[in-house]
Amino acid sequence: xxxxxxxxxxxxxxxxxxxxxxxxxxxxxxxxxxxxxxxxxxxxxxxxxxxxxxxxxxxxxxxxxxxxxxxxxxxxxxxxxxxxxxxxxxxxxxxxxxxxxxxxxxxxxxxxxxxxxxxxxxxxxxxxxxxxxxxxxxxxxxxxxxxxxxxxxxxxxxxxxxxxxxxxxxxxxxxxxxxxxxxxxxxxxxxxxxxxxxxxxxxxxxxxxxxxxxxxxxxxxxxxxxxxxxxxxxxxxxxxxxxxxxxxxxxxxxxxxxxxxxxxxxxxxxxxxxxxxxxxxxxxxxxxxxxxxxxxxxxxxxxxxxxxxxxxxxxxxxxxxxxxxxxxxxxxxxxxxxxxxxxxxxxxxxxxxxxxxxxxxxxxxxxxxxxxxxxxxxxxxxxxxxxxxxxxxxxxxxxxxxx
Amino acid sequence: xxxxxxxxxxxxxxxxxxxxxxxxxxxxxxxxxxxxxxxxxxxxxxxxxxxxxxxxxxxxxxxxxxxxxxxxxxxxxxxxxxxxxxxxxxxxxxxxxxxxxxxxxxxxxxxxxxxxxxxxxxxxxxxxxxxxxxxxxxxxxxxxxxxxxxxxxxxxxxxxxxxxxxxxxxxxxxxxxxxxxxxxxxxxxxxxxxxxxxxxxxxxxxxxxxxxxxxxxxxxxxxxxxxxxxxxxxxxxxxxxxxxxxxxxxxxxxxxxxxxxxxxxxxxxxxxxxxxxxxxxxxxxxxxxxxxx
Numbered sequence: 001x002x003x004x005x006x007x008x009x010x011x012x013x014x015x016x017x018x019x020x021x022x023x024x025x026x027x028x029x030x031x032x033x034x035x036x037x038x039x040x041x042x043x044x045x046x047x048x049x050x051x052x053x054x055x056x057x058x059x060x061x062x063x064x065x066x067x068x069x070x071x072x073x074x075x076x077x078x079x080x081x082x083x084x085x086x087x088x089x090x091x092x093x094x095x096x097x098x099x100x101x102x103x104x105x106x107x108x109x110x111x112x113x114x115x116x117x118x119x120x121x122x123x124x125x126x127x128x129x130x131x132x133x134x135x136x137x138x139x140x141x142x143x144x145x146x147x148x149x150x151x152x153x154x155x156x157x158x159x160x161x162x163x164x165x166x167x168x169x170x171x172x173x174x175x176x177x178x179x180x181x182x183x184x185x186x187x188x189x190x191x192x193x194x195x196x197x198x199x200x201x202x203x204x205x206x207x208x209x210x211x212x213x214x215x216x217x218x219x220x221x222x223x224x225x226x227x228x229x230x231x232x233x234x235x236x237x238x239x240x241x242x243x244x245x246x247x248x249x250x251x252x253x254x255x256x257x258x259x260x261x262x263x264x265x266x267x268x269x270x271x272x273x274x275x276x277x278x279x280x281x282x283x284x285x286x287x288x289x290x291x292x293x294x295x296x297x298x299x300x301x302x303x304x305x306x307x308x309x310x311x312x313x314x315x316x317x318x319x320x321x322x323x324x325x326x327x328x329x330x331x332x333x334x335x336x337x338x339x340x341x342x343x344x345x346x347x348x349x350x351x352x353x354x355x356x357x358x359x360x361x362x363x364x365x366x367x368x369x370x371x372x373x374x375x376x377x378x379x380x381x382x383x384x385x386x387x388x389x390x391x392x393x394x395x396x397x398x399x400x401x402x403x
Numbered sequence: 404x405x406x407x408x409x410x411x412x413x414x415x416x417x418x419x420x421x422x423x424x425x426x427x428x429x430x431x432x433x434x435x436x437x438x439x440x441x442x443x444x445x446x447x448x449x450x451x452x453x454x455x456x457x458x459x460x461x462x463x464x465x466x467x468x469x470x471x472x473x474x475x476x477x478x479x480x481x482x483x484x485x486x487x488x489x490x491x492x493x494x495x496x497x498x499x500x501x502x503x504x505x506x507x508x509x510x511x512x513x514x515x516x517x518x519x520x521x522x523x524x525x526x527x528x529x530x531x532x533x534x535x536x537x538x539x540x541x542x543x544x545x546x547x548x549x550x551x552x553x554x555x556x557x558x559x560x561x562x563x564x565x566x567x568x569x570x571x572x573x574x575x576x577x578x579x580x581x582x583x584x585x586x587x588x589x590x591x592x593x594x595x596x597x598x599x600x601x602x603x604x605x606x607x608x609x610x611x612x613x614x615x616x617x618x619x620x621x622x623x624x625x626x627x628x629x630x631x632x633x634x635x636x637x638x639x640x641x642x643x644x645x646x647x648x649x650x651x652x653x654x655x656x657x658x659x660x661x662x663x664x665x666x667x668x669x670x671x672x673x674x675x676x677x678x679x680x681x682x683x684x685x686x687x688x689x690x691x692x693x694x695x696x
Contacts (some may be wrong), residue, residue, distance in 0.1 A: 062661050064452055065450045066662060069451050087451070088662065090453075236536055238535040238538060238539065255645040291643045366658075369658065369662065373645075373647050374646075376645040377645075380645045381645075381646060395470075
């Protein structure tokens with residue numbers, strides 16, 4: 001107890017020093033190494049600034065919100081695009097416009113606009129996107145060759161046709177060992193199909209658009225792959241996620257992002273794969289994921305914070321950060337410099353930028369549980385799709401974030 | 404006389420001196436938070452908002468129109484009805500057997516108690532593997548010709564699966580309570596019964612069961628409270644899914660407060676839960692007193 005209160009007092013004193021506190025989650029050891037080297041580069045260039053990295057290993061958003069609520073947030077921290085709306089609705093983050101305008105070397109127009117928009121509200125920028133990832137199609141070239149298919153599926157018809165051809169009972173025991181594609185009952189995997197079908201989750205005014213023919217068709221198509229037994233879901237083959245199903249060769253295709261590439265190279269070395277754009281529906285579409293560096297409004301070190309923030313998201317810092325390819329740069333110039341636009345694998349991520357959308361929902365976080373439950377009801381209980389969509393809308397209506 | 408009272412005062416002084424520290428800890432980490440949660444249950448409490456909106460009893464009104472809350476309540480009641488009787492009977496039975504002079508008694512006692520001292524997260528993760536579609540349970544059932552079932556994503560079996568896990572982990576724990584109770588039963592009772600020609604079964608029902616009644620009361624209260632609060636297994640194994648089939652009341656409290664960041668609403672659900680537990684305990688105390696003799 002005594003030690004605890006001492007630590008508490010000590011942390012209060014420390015806050016008054018000129019140390020910039022920086023917090024993030026860390027999804028892999030390689031990300032940790034990258035953060036260390038990035039901060040090392042910053043320290044070399046600006047030895048007069050002290051930065052203290054404070055890792056938040058789990059329950060990240062909960063912890064950051066608690067720290068913001070108790071006025072003890074670090075000066076710089078990550079925010080996921082997915083949860084950004086619930087931060088932007090309160091007056092807790094520092095608008096960065098004045099710093100961006102003052103800092104002539106920063107060049108805000110260099111960013112792809114949709115990633116910046118994810119953290120912008122009423123013209124104020126509350127976070128600088130550090131990188132992005134997006135859903136693309138990974139396909140197993142050996143399985144494709146064995147089925148006599150040369151190219152990845154280009155549209156919904158081909159996706160279905162190829163999946164049917166690739167679904168096989170390889171050892172002849174009457175059970176299917178190899179599925180065409182692996183899907184999962186989750187809204188993020190469904191949304192690219194909805195966007196491809198010209199649908200959306202909510203319209204420009206924020207009204208829900210789940211109960212529309214576009215959304216319904218996309219869901220019926222997506223679920224149909226599973227219903228027709230040409231797709232599997234991870235729990236059906238006792239695995240944790242879709243990537244594992246693909247890596248262990250139980251499915252010929254998977255929808256995943258750039259984060260899957262290192263895993264394929266380290267863990268599933270015997271899988272020969274290629275990357276492709278998601279198949280086209282009525283239009284090309286996919287969803288992109290981005291994470292920002294943001295800063296709290298309550299901050300005694302605003303100038304110092306901008307120095308760090310602008311380095312991390314500046315041309316130099318972003319190049320260090322994205323040079324290993326675990327995430328794609330959000331700056332056009334960095335993408336060009338690293339030559340990712342022509343890279344055999346990364347070009348599909350970079351090329352997706354043209355039609356990729358950031359998926360954000362302006363409803364209380366409970367919307368996610370509601371959609372998740374509905375997806376599970378459809379996949380596990382064969383619930384009626386039009387009725388579920390209507391129910392989802394009704395359940396979510398009252399959760400809309402007031403402006 | 405005078406000397407006596409001063410000693411008493413002195414005793415009290417020292418009693419409180421020693422109690423001060425634990426009381427302070429309890430106050431900071433238990434009593435104040437409980438009172439505070441009562442306060443915020445009347446607000447639309449949001450962590451990052453600069454001002455909190457007073458809602459009066461609106462949170463409580465919302466609870467009674469909340470479909471998921473009813474589902475969570477139903478799940479919790481089903482869970483309790485399923486777990487408490489089986490757990491109590493199993494624990495008593497195990498204790499009765501373990502109290503006999505059988506070979507390897509120490510080994511079995513340890514074996515049954517191990518799940519109770521193992522972290523619930525660890526046992527949950529092990530059971531996720533056991534329950535999975537290509538897991539141990541399905542391979543055993545497959546020998547007898549049953550079709551494979553994904554226990555945790557099938558809405559009809561998910562809750563039962565978690566119930567079975569909980570029975571397994573806590574029976575051993577309560578077995579120890581019963582063992583202590585059994586060892587307090589005077590041997591003369593059994594000897595007298597034997598002389599009268601009572602069988603082992605008769606001894607169990609007419610001596611053991613009534614004599615351990617105070618322990619049974621303790622076990623039932625503790626496991627009732629434990630069941631109403633079940634959280635960790637749900638958190639690790641199913642996240643309340645599929646389709647809210649395993650959302651229990653305490654998990655719903657957590658979801659509201661820390662997933663949806665509706666701390667006021669979460670606190671209100673927690674208070675309703677506390678009220679229900681209190682009512683159940685009072686009823687139990689009234690109709691099943693610990694010591695009727």
